[in-house]
Amino acid sequence: GESVGLHLPTLSVQEGDNSIINCAYSNSASDYFIWYKQESGKGPQFIIDIRSNMDKRQGQRVTVLLNKTVKHLSLQIAATQPGDSAVYFCAEMGVNTGFQKLVFGTGTRLLVSP
Amino acid sequence: DADVTQTPRNRITKTGKRIMLECSQTKGHDRMYWYRQDPGLGLRLIYYSFDVKDINKGEISDGYSVSRQAQAKFSLSLESAIPNQTALYFCATSDEGKGNQPQHFGDGTRLSIL
Numbered sequence: 001g002e003s004v005g006l007h008l009p010t011l012s013v014q015e016g017d018n019s020i021i022n023c024a025y026s027n028s029a030s031d032y033f034i035w036y037k038q039e040s041g042k043g044p045q046f047i048i049d050i051r052s053n054m055d056k057r058q059g060q061r062v063t064v065l066l067n068k069t070v071k072h073l074s075l076q077i078a079a080t081q082p083g084d085s086a087v088y089f090c091a092e093m094g095v096n097t098g099f100q101k102l103v104f105g106t107g108t109r110l111l112v113s114p
Numbered sequence: 115d116a117d118v119t120q121t122p123r124n125r126i127t128k129t130g131k132r133i134m135l136e137c138s139q140t141k142g143h144d145r146m147y148w149y150r151q152d153p154g155l156g157l158r159l160i161y162y163s164f165d166v167k168d169i170n171k172g173e174i175s176d177g178y179s180v181s182r183q184a185q186a187k188f189s190l191s192l193e194s195a196i197p198n199q200t201a202l203y204f205c206a207t208s209d210e211g212k213g214n215q216p217q218h219f220g221d222g223t224r225l226s227i228l
Contacts, residue, residue: 031214034217041221042221042222043118043206043219044157044204045219046217046218049216051213089156093214101159102157102159104158105156106154106156107156
């Protein structure tokens with residue numbers, strides 16, 4: 001069945017370090033993936049997405065890597081800042097009778113120390 | 115996302131009460147969704163609507179109903195609230211573009227059923 005999981009529930013880094021958050025997915029038919037950031041008291045905020053015809057996509061200070069062979073997704077944050085502290089989770093879009101349903105992981109908490 | 119507004123932001127009520135959560139959006143998106151978020155479980159889809167005349171059940175629709183009053187408004191009702199419906203509720207929207215599109219979330223309603 002479909003599932004999206006995260007390897008590390010909490011990641012602690014120093015300000016200025018690069019952060020890598022990982023996500024495994026199980027549905028080989030998924031063709032669209034999204035990373036969200038959720039700060040306390042707020043809703044999930046879209047960060048970056050990637051389609052299955054790509055293996056890398058870059059945004060501002062963020063890079064998403066997709067490895068379809070091992071069904072693995074990662075989010076890299078360059079020069080992590082205290083404002084990056086939040087819960088990050090990935091979402092996978094799987095085909096389900098015509099409706100592309102998002103399946104969400106449970107999240108990794110990123111803690112950035114000054 | 116300030117373009118997706120949820121009201122109320124917090125609500126405490128008693129078992130058996132009827133509750134309505136409201137969502138409005140200024141993004142001009144046709145698609146709207148209701149999710150609930152519970153610790154350790156991630157976001158789960160309750161209902162979704164692709165346009166004003168289209169309403170569909172998600173994976174956990176029992177005990178809930180929705181109304182799509184206009185393109186910009188999608189409300190969620192708990193007909194007779196029970197304690198295990200205590201959760202964070204999020205509304206989301208997405209565009210009907212070519213290929214998959216990300217969902218954009220409001221800041222949620224924290225609902226407590228006593």
